[in-house]
Amino acid sequence: MERAIVHMDLDTFFVSCERLTNSQLTGVPLIIGGGDRGVVASCSYEARYFGVRSAMPIKMAMMLCPQAKVIKGDMELYSKLSHDVTKVIEEKAPVMEKASIDEFYLDISGMDKFYGAYSWTNELSQSVTKETGLPISFALSVNKTVSKIATGEGKPNGNLQIPELMVREFLNPLSIRKIPMLGDVTFNLLSRIGIRNIRTLSEMPADVLQQMIGKNGLELWKKANGIDNNPVEPYRERKSISKEHTFDQDTIDIPRLKSLMLGMVEKLAFQLRSEQWLTSTITVKIRYANFDTETRQCRVPYTSADHALSRVVMDLFRNLYKRRMRLRLVGIQLSGLVRGTYQINIFEDTVEMMALYQAMDKMKVRFGADAVVRCAGLDTKPKSK
Structure with a gap:
């Protein structure tokens, strides 16, 4: 049976929370973060258009987008809304893993026998937005890695489905930066030898890659080839x-x-x-x-x-x-x-x-x-x- 793994990601979560409480912020270039010496925690798509990115110093962000509005952020609000979204998904999903404050994995394998997996996920995403007011993107594929990458490609408000036969076709042209957990050091190392897209990385011998970057080399090769057998780990609040x-x-x-x-x-x-x-x-x-x-x-x-x-x-x-x-x-x-x-x-x-x-x-x-x-x-x- 082909696995059906969903990745759901709340779009610009911190920004969406602020706009939920203050509609006047809609459409405004928005930066969430600390003061002049702080960093960007999140930013709206309007600010990203000017080159603003998460983890960028606020001063640099304001040089790129001087018209942006900076909000310090309210983690208590974000935590509450994250709990609200979790409850909506948890009530409906058979197996849910809360990967972070704004990300979720679902295992809905076998659901096609009774109800289309994509249709069910689309209805769930609509329920999240209806009950919490927060926009959410999702992707459905055969494993966690492909689903997560697909969600990123579909944002904002994207709903993608990548069946097993289309996994390699979907991954091949993408930058290796799209692979989850591939950091700057590894990216720079691979770029220096001409490996910049996933196709090139997937065609590299796994043992050579392992010699280059150590024990994570094999895992990186597997992800480039769309291989990920990691299970969706049920969310337990009491950990x-x-x-x-x-x-x-x-x-x-x-x-x-x-x-x-x-x-x-x-x-x-x-x-x-x-x-x-x-x-x-x-x-x-x-x-x-x-x-x-x-x-x-x-x-x-x-x-x-x-x-x-x-x-x-x-x-x-x-x-x-x-x-x-x-x-x-x-x-x-x-x-x-x-x-x-x-x-x-x-x-x-x-x-x-x-x-x-x-x-x-x-x-x-x-x-x-x-x-x-x-x-x-x-x-x-x-x-x-």
């Missing part, structure tokens, strides 16, 4: 990551407790970014010396930034730890996870802050998670000699 620390001796040392939790947050945030997760729910747990256990939870806009998480954790701990009693355990849990690569709060932080996070993460990947840590997160307990 979480957590850390706990049980003390050898019960403690009431507040500075040490705070330093320990900041260190835990830093490691959890690095794990989020490494695995491309964003969290929407933070829980702090404490256990007193008499084994009484208390927790406090807070919902936040999707993030994976240390400093954004740290602020919330400190506030939760301050409101939770009310008894002047020694603690035997502290813990932090990050849940409500979705896939995403918005690595920091791009609406508040600067280009310099983004560069700092990227540099720290590179060092941690290369030398280990403890290679670079904030002084505030170091355990202040004196070391015994």
